[in-house]
Amino acid sequence: MTSIYDFSVNDIQGKPSSLSEYKDKVLLIVNTASACGFTPQYEGLEQLYKKHGPEKFVVLGFPCNQFGSQESGSESEISTFCELNFGVTFPLFEKIEVNGANAHPLYEYLKSEAKGLLGSQGIKWNFTKFLVNSEGKVLTRYASTTKPEDIEKDIEKLL
Known part of the structure; x- marks a missing residue:
């Protein structure tokens, strides 16, 4: 697979969904959790989505219990x-x-395209974020500690 648009995922209701639905949009892909110190970032992610989406920008949240x-x-x-x-x-x-061995193929791709600190591939914690441009290229990985509002300027440059 060579493009983000080649991946399929199931939405929160279990319905299959192709990421090709988001072609020509800037994406912020985030692994999320409900009981994390970073959980309040949901608010900032939603603000970004309301301000810039959904026509040209979409946040995609992937809950993870790891x-x-x-x-x-x-x-x-x-x-x-x-x-x-x-x-x-x-x-x-x-x-x-x-x-790990059961990592979703989408995340294997994201990690290989935008490595972490010192070239590491593993996701360190919840709310790691990947910015993808409207052509489907994975541009940047942001740490859990990076607040959504701190990414806004990077998003705006792509819109």
Whole structure:
């Protein structure tokens, strides 16, 4: 696979979805969790989505339970939590793994295209973010500590 658009994922309701649906849009792909110190970033992600999306920009949230078991709920519970607590309207997907033998192929691709600190590939924690341009090229990886509002200028340059 050579393009982000070649990947298929299941949305939070379990419905298959192709990332080709997001062709010609800038994407911010994030592994999320509901019980993490970074969980309040949902609010900033939603603000970015409301301000710049959905015509040209989309946040894609991928719940993951690999870091401190901080996303132990079902997809239904995750969806409800995000909507009620942070008003999330950007697309959420089924819970996935981002590291290890069962890592989702999308995340294997993201990690190979935008390496982390000192060239590492593994995702270090929840709310690691990948910025993808409107041609589907993975440009940058941001650490969990990078707040959504700190990425806004990079997003605006691509729009």
